Amino acid sequence: MTTGRRVPARRWGRRLLFSVRGRATLITVAVSALILALALVLMLLLARDWAENRVGRLTERTAERIAFDLSRGRNPGIIDVRPDEAQMVQVVTPQGKVVAASDAVRGRPALATADLARGELLIDQRVCPRFPKGCVWAFGLRIRTSPWGPDVMVIAADPLPGLLNVWLLPLALFGLLVALLSLIAWWTWHTIGQAFVPVDIIRSEMADLDARGLDHRVPVPQAGGGIQSLAERVNATLDRLEEAVTRERRFVSDASHDLRNPITGLQTRLEVALGEPDDADWKPMVRGALRDTRRLNDIVADLLELSRLDARTPKPVEPVDLAALVRREVGLRAGDAPITTRLEPGVVVRANPVRLSRVLGNLLGNAERHAESRIEVTVARDGGDAVLEVLDDGSGVPEEARERVFERFARLSESRARDPQGTGLGLPIAREIAEIYGGSLRIADSPAGARFVLRLPLITGDGPPR
Incomplete structure (x- = not known):
């Protein structure tokens, strides 16, 4: 007792x-x-x-x-x-x-x-x-x-x-x-x-989250104050978590699909090559296998880059002159559409040059796939920002789909028609890199075509970027 x-x-x-x-x-x-x-x-x-x-x-x-x-x-x-x-x-x-x-x-x-x-x-x-x-x-x-x-x-x-x-x-x-x-x-x-009754309710609802599923939301009291803000923040966190899990599932599904096609093609070509007589012409099959291998390499490289960006893996940064970067990247392109540039000198940002090159390469590759006759690249200052714009004269992106193209594996019908082998990871990677260095990437209005605008904090003579 x-x-x-x-x-x-x-x-x-x-x-x-x-x-x-x-x-x-x-x-x-x-x-x-x-x-x-x-x-x-x-x-x-x-x-x-x-x-x-x-x-x-x-x-x-x-x-x-x-x-x-x-x-x-x-x-x-x-x-x-x-x-x-x-x-x-x-x-x-x-x-x-x-x-x-x-x-x-x-x-x-x-x-x-x-x-x-x-x-x-x-x-x-x-x-x-x-x-x-x-x-x-x-x-x-x-x-x-x-x-x-x-x-x-x-x-x-x-x-x-x-x-x-x-x-x-x-x-x-x-x-x-x-x-x-x-x-x-x-x-x-x-x-x-x-x-604390609403807090206890939120706690019990969160404890049963495994049984209820990520689509369940906690009740939001309408009394105002910190408890209501807490419930709204919990629901917002659950929204992001559900979105992340959904995106991960879609990622696994799309990645599996995108990887299966080149692997199947590569396997088929290699099996056919092994079944041919010794005097058969095997070079076309090897060339096809090489293309599939390169596509596999591109997909794996994009996936690895996404994993690094999600983990915020640090890379060394240094001052990067955007005009020099554009000149170097444009000099490596050999697309059908000519590229014109308008580059303001002395526009310097602090970032990793390899990652910025990847951003510019993805934007130029996207413009080459959709341009009709020309591509224009602009580098300029705007207040405390460095602004890099890539403009093509293609059909453009509908306003309601401008955010969707930055979702992973999201591809519009025109993009699938022009480049069936694409993965839909180039633009999401470019935006992730821009946000890591304190900037933004968006699609702005333009008279014709698509106009991608990259903004990054500008390095001034007074010190580091804001």
């Missing part, structure tokens, strides 16, 4: 100490306890001062009235007090003898005395005589003439409120403090628990 009781206690201890809900409740209760304790102590002091001042005014008013009556010769032997006045009144001689008193203290010793030799003419203090039980507030004043001789003192006293003489008021305030802290603790625990 003892072990069974310890387990819930341990569990609650962990919830209080290690959960956000428990720590927030403990901190709130601790801060509230400090503030409330200070406030209640201040209230206790103010209540005590108010009670003492009230009793002090009552005794002062009573003593002044009795002294005035005695100085006029009224009621020399009887001390009458009114119901709204202090009930304990004494007339005390300089020697400390009580010569007159009210009914409440008749026959009792002096409540307080004053030393005339020290010049004490007034008493206004808290005193605790042997009677009555508890302390009283005494106010006394000395009168020069009286029926009992000169310099007698009229003393009026009244008990202080019982709550201030014992521990009842502090205990009551302590009980109030405990009640308020209990209420604050419950309210904090309940409120934070309610605030």
Whole structure:
């Protein structure tokens, strides 16, 4: 039984100490306890001062009235007090003898005395005589003439409120403090628990993600604030994850299809070559096998480059003059469409030259496949950017398909017709490289053909690129 009781206690201890809900409740209760304790102590002091001042005014008013009556010769032997006045009144001689008193203290010793030799003419203090039980507030004043001789003192006293003489008021305030802290603790625990209900729902939904599938989304609370933002961010992450998994599956399917064709062709040609007689002309078959081998090499190179880009594999960077890069790359092309250039000198970016050459080569290869009669390459500055444009005079890319061509393995019908052997990886690779170096690649409007615009941060004379 003892072990069974310890387990819930341990569990609650962990919830209080290690959960956000428990720590927030403990901190709130601790801060509230400090503030409330200070406030209640201040209230206790103010209540005590108010009670003492009230009793002090009552005794002062009573003593002044009795002294005035005695100085006029009224009621020399009887001390009458009114119901709204202090009930304990004494007339005390300089020697400390009580010569007159009210009914409440008749026959009792002096409540307080004053030393005339020290010049004490007034008493206004808290005193605790042997009677009555508890302390009283005494106010006394000395009168020069009286029926009992000169310099007698009229003393009026009244008990202080019982709550201030014992521990009842502090205990009551302590009980109030405990009640308020209990209420604050419950309210904090309940409120934070309610605030974390959507988080618990999101957590349970994410825990069941394997069973539900990546197309499942967590509920989004409409209360606003950080919880709604968290749910929206989780759903956005699930969107990207589902898209990545879908793209990976499509990648495997398309890559398998693209690899199967040249491998099948290569295998067939090699089998035919082996089945031919020794004097057969085998060169055409070997040339076909070589083309298939080159296509396989291109596909594998694109896949390897994509894997490096996805892993953000670093490559050394250096300043690259775009004009010089364009001149070198254009000099290596031997396509049917002539290439004209408009190159602004001194347009330098920081990147890996091999990767930039691949970007330009992919853009020029795409332009050569679709151009009718010409290709134009432009390099210029635009503010803090270096801009490289490749423009052809082909049929162009429809506006609704301009982002689709940058998806991996995505190919438009015209592209498939012009280049059946293509893989659809050139433009996605080019955009990935541009984004790695802080730039962008997009298709802009043009009067005719397709206009690809590459932007990269420009190196200025003041320092590295922005």
